[in-house]
Amino acid sequence: MIGGKMLDIYIYGAQGILLVYDITNYQSFENLEDWYTVVKKVSEESETQPLVALVGNKIDLEHMRTVKPEKHLRFCQENGFSSHFVSAKTGDPVFLCFQKVAAEILGIKLNKAEIEQPQRVVKADIVNYNQDPMSRTVPRPRSSTRMLQCVLSRAEALAAAR
Numbered sequence: 001m002i003g004g005k006m007l008d009i010y011i012y013g014a015q016g017i018l019l020v021y022d023i024t025n026y027q028s029f030e031n032l033e034d035w036y037t038v039v040k041k042v043s044e045e046s047e048t049q050p051l052v053a054l055v056g057n058k059i060d061l062e063h064m065r066t067v068k069p070e071k072h073l074r075f076c077q078e079n080g081f082s083s084h085f086v087s088a089k090t091g092d093p094v095f096l097c098f099q100k101v102a103a104e105i106l107g108i109k110l111n112k113a114e115i116e117q118p119q120r121v122v123k124a125d126i127v128n129y130n131q132d133p134m135s136r137t138v139p140r141p142r143s144s145t146r147m148l149q150c151v152l153s154r155a156e157a158l159a160a161a162r
């Protein structure tokens with residue numbers, strides 16, 4: 001089973017879901033069929049129907065791309081996903097991606113200045129878990145997950161302020 005035992009709980013009631021794959025790894029794109037099948041199954045039981053966004057990651061490795069943009073777009077069109085391309089490495093344009101998803105969920109239209117704003121790279125503090133006594137009891141969070149959480153909080157704060 002994909003995603004582990006907690007996956008249904010994460011999906012149930014979610015307002016937005018980002019299906020993220022690696023543009024240089026075709027298998028990661030193919031796997032999204034299975035992930036989306038789980039999303040649909042869990043959402044059937046929920047009153048909240050999530051907005052689903054398709055996110056192609058690692059655009060800094062465009063020269064190694066194996067998933068053609070047409071494939072990405074067709075998958076979006078067939079399923080009504082919004083479409084995004086990002087690089088978690090450079091941060092480009094991760095913030096805007098979350099802002100667009102948050103805006104879509106809230107039914108807000110982003111203005112030109114917001115869309116064209118210089119991309120802010122969100123930096124997470126680096127924790128050295130080898131020297132940290134907590135490392136024996138606390139599982140190491142993944143770097144990209146931490147960064148995306150920071151971005152999401154900022155997007156949520158922005159949406160709440162409007």
Ligand SMILES: Nc1nc2c(ncn2[C@@H]2O[C@H](COP(=O)(O)OP(=O)(O)OP(=O)(O)O)[C@@H](O)[C@H]2O)c(=O)[nH]1
Nearest residue numbers: 057058059060061086087088089090142143144145
């Ligand atoms: N060049 C580049 N590398 C990336 C990017 N995003 C993640 N990586 C690298 O890809 C590898 C996997 O990143 P993780 O954050 O572990 O992602 P994951 O989905 O948990 O990957 P798995 O552990 O392989 O399932 C790491 O070496 C990252 O540094 C990106 O946008 N560009």
